[in-house]
Amino acid sequence: MLTDRQLLILQVIIDDFIHSAQPVGSRAISKMQKVTFSSATIRNEMADLEEMGFIEKTHSSSGRVPSEKGYRFYVDHLLSPLKLSNQEMNIIHEAFKDRMLEYERVVQKSAGILSDLTNYTSIILGPEIFETKLKQLQIVPLNDQSAVAILVTNTGHVEHRAFNVPAEIDASDLGKMVNILNEKLSGVPLVQLHEKLYLEVSELLRKHTRDYENAFEYLRAALLDEQPAKLYVGGKTNILMQPEFKDLDKVRSLYGMIEKENEIAHLLRSDQSGLNVKIGHENQFDAMQNCTLITATYRLGEDQMGTIALLGPTRMEYNRVISLMNVLSQEMTETFQSWYQSE
Template structure:
């Protein structure tokens, strides 16, 4: 347990580092009005905080920066959730006052607003991206080489895709494969269908269906757009503006990850309802282990419909981001409640 003095000094270091992106020294902390300690006292406490794992000393600099453990303590015990500025409130009010005729516009506009107000990357998952499951799959041949694939979800949503039948595959083989797929994929969340196809079902199809590899590829292509239809993102390149990400290879890895729908879903899949904060290595993907991810869920009638997320450096304005997500998620829930009635 940290002493009150250590808490004040850690809080001051995190606040200063968030603003400056430069290691924080004892002298700059002593000049703050809310920290009434001498530079010598602050230096001693900074050394203790470093030993405890809350601070790090980059290179030979006399200043310190927060560690992931330090950020976690800050978020759990010290962060202040301020009220939104008049500009932020006005942007939100204008958004929710607009007459939006398509639900997709709500999610994309929400993502755009969040990235604009925070200068981080925003991700919005449309309704039920994790809970929508496959109810039934049909593949109906139109001629020898083409068919229509029909996907029916547990919510009653129906999607049709024109697909190619592998050359030489008999209709009976297609029917056999569809029976196996329905048996194994029924009630599987849509975002998990691709991995199930390859990791579990491919081996079974190989025993009973000739040309199953091409058929799996055909079905995968038919599913390809479904995940992306529910993911709305804005500000992916904002990472380039952060001093932590001057390393081109590091940024490329993050941007490549943000370009893959399965990776985004994996990144957000383990986040619980309400507001959640994942810092550094707490994230499920190695590519974003130098980032923080803050998410908020939005619900209607107690049913969680989707998730709003902000991805940025660990040197993130946690209080501001959490306040924005809290405000936006609640108002989105009210807005969507009108769509669902």
């Protein structure tokens, strides 16, 4: 159990190191306004904190830096919520003022805001495909040989898929197909489209289209395309500008990991709902062991959930970052819920 004096010294060391990125010595601590102890007393307490594993010495410097254990204790027990500035709040509110934005644009804006306000790398994972439903389908002919299928989901996501149209299918058949699909597939989860297409739609197509075989193959290709993870990244290179990442091998390793979108998506899906903080070796990837990953969830309707993540150095401004993520996830949730209520 840490004494009140040790708690204060630990907090001062971490707060100072977060802002300066420089080891903190006893003399510097003794000059801080809220510290009333002598340098000798501070040195003794720092020695005890180091022995307990909360701080550590770097090279030959007399100063100390927080350890992963120190950061963990700081986040769990010493962190005070930071009130965001009016400017920060205005930036966030302005971004969500336009309620007509589609899902894709809202998420892209959110990723950009988070990376801009923190100078870290933001990653936002879209809702699970298992929870996403088809709302509307349109097929727009471009010419005699090609068309675009436009899929709109209940989350506001719009996807365009260009396809070659078999010569045997004419415009009247396309119109019939769209009407049948919207009647039978609206509200169906994307992962169930395959089953519904075969069980319910195929027989109707057989009755109402002249070239059933070609029409069905066309639809199968348009609707059953593999659904990639929906990952949106902001400030991809921001984290590489931090003092901790001057080592080129570290930079290459970390940047390579950020590029592996499916692995990142799997990592974000594994977190529980709410806000989670993983520091250093708590992260499963070797490339992230000098990093902190903070995740927060946002909701789309009652059952659908996405994830906001921020990747930065362990020397992260935790109180401000956590406040930003809480406000942003709340704004995203409120925006998407307003869509559902207006439907």
